Amino acid sequence: MTSSYLHRNCPICGAAPPSNPEIASSPPAETMEFDELVPCWNGLFKAKVFFSYCRCPSCQLLYSPIFFTGEQLEKLYAQMPPNMDIVPRVSLEKTQAGYFDILQREVDLKGKLIEVGPDIGLFAKNCVERRAFDEYWLFEPNRDVEPALRGTMGDSSFHIIHDMFGFDSVPDGAASVAVMVHVMDHLLDPIATLRSLGRKLRPGGHVMLVTHDEASLLRRAIDVRWPAFCLQHPQIYNPETMRRLFEASDYTVTKQCKTVNYFPVHFLLKQGLWALGLKIERLPTFGQVAVGLKLGNMLTIATPKGVY
Numbered sequence: 313m314t315s316s317y318l319h320r321n322c323p324i325c326g327a328a329p330p331s332n333p334e335i336a337s338s339p340p341a342e343t344m345e346f347d348e349l350v351p352c353w354n355g356l357f358k359a360k361v362f363f364s365y366c367r368c369p370s371c372q373l374l375y376s377p378i379f380f381t382g383e384q385l386e387k388l389y390a391q392m393p394p395n396m397d398i399v400p401r402v403s404l405e406k407t408q409a410g411y412f413d414i415l416q417r418e419v420d421l422k423g424k425l426i427e428v429g430p431d432i433g434l435f436a437k438n439c440v441e442r443r444a445f446d447e448y449w450l451f452e453p454n455r456d457v458e459p460a461l462r463g464t465m466g467d468s469s470f471h472i473i474h475d476m477f478g479f480d481s482v483p484d485g486a487a488s489v490a491v492m493v494h495v496m497d498h499l500l501d502p503i504a505t506l507r508s509l510g511r512k513l514r515p516g517g518h519v520m521l522v523t524h525d526e527a528s529l530l531r532r533a534i535d536v537r538w539p540a541f542c543l544q545h546p547q548i549y550n551p552e553t554m555r556r557l558f559e560a561s562d563y564t565v566t567k568q569c570k571t572v573n574y575f576p577v578h579f580l581l582k583q584g585l586w587a588l589g590l591k592i593e594r595l596p597t598f599g600q601v602a603v604g605l606k607l608g609n610m611l612t613i614a615t616p617k618g619v620y
């Protein structure tokens with residue numbers, strides 16, 4: 313029953329959706345049954361399928377007016393097979409170290425950190441190594457990564473909470489920084505999340521988000537094939553709409569920039585050759601040379617206006 317999906321107005325400003333989408337897959341997800349979409353969600357279906365994205369006529373947010381309900385999303389995330397990273401870990405770590413360097417330049421790192429969706433701790437590792445914070449609250453629903461995350465955190469003072477948004481376990485005003493790397497694009501109600509996080513920050517605290525940028529060159533170049541157009545993203549931001557989201561959630565944006573993703577040269581070559589239809593298993597490794605690419609991601613830092 314396609315009518316079982318959520319029908320919604322713009323999650324930032326509440327305006328009604330326009331009649332035509334800006335971008336749609338063929339077929340669009342909203343014309344398919346929930347059961348048919350499960351293999352697509354898990355990446356096991358070849359054709360690319362996503363819910364049509366519309367541009368809000370009022371605030372310009374790119375979002376899906378028809379999307380999974382919260383209940384359907386819970387089911388989908390719960391049955392998802394484990395993360396299979398195709399990018400080597402050393403490159404993922406280098407990418408996340410870049411986020412940490414930006415945060416470190418913008419914000420006085422001390423006090424306590426909240427991270428939502430830390431996975432195995434690729435970002436938190438930087439904080440722990442530099443003893444940036446004295447306590448950590450890590451909201452990670454995936455129990456399979458807990459041993460690796462514990463290993464990363466070592467002897468630091470930390471709490472792992474398996475409820476993604478169980479922010480109640482953090483005392484109000486306790487944290488100085490909250491971080492979400494590639495989490496915000498997944499949330500159905502981003503304003504409610506930012507407001508409840510804001511209550512957990514001390515005066516002058518900061519939120520740092522890494523998200524996709526739908527106004528990026530990469531998106532424009534590959535359009536419907538852009539990987540961020542997918543069933544996991546109910547809306548996708550650009551620098552302007554991200555600012556509007558923070559304004560609507562009673563924050564002031566203090567920093568916005570593009571971010572760099574690192575890949576080893578041999579990995580890129582292999583992927584490039586794969587894209588041409590050649591499956592070559594062995595390639596010279598070119599040592600461990602990594603290339604940094606601006607791949608259509610952005611980082612935003614904001615501070616609450618203190619009106620909660």
Ligand SMILES: [Zn+2]
Binds near residue numbers: 322324325326327373
């Ligand atoms: Zn809007």
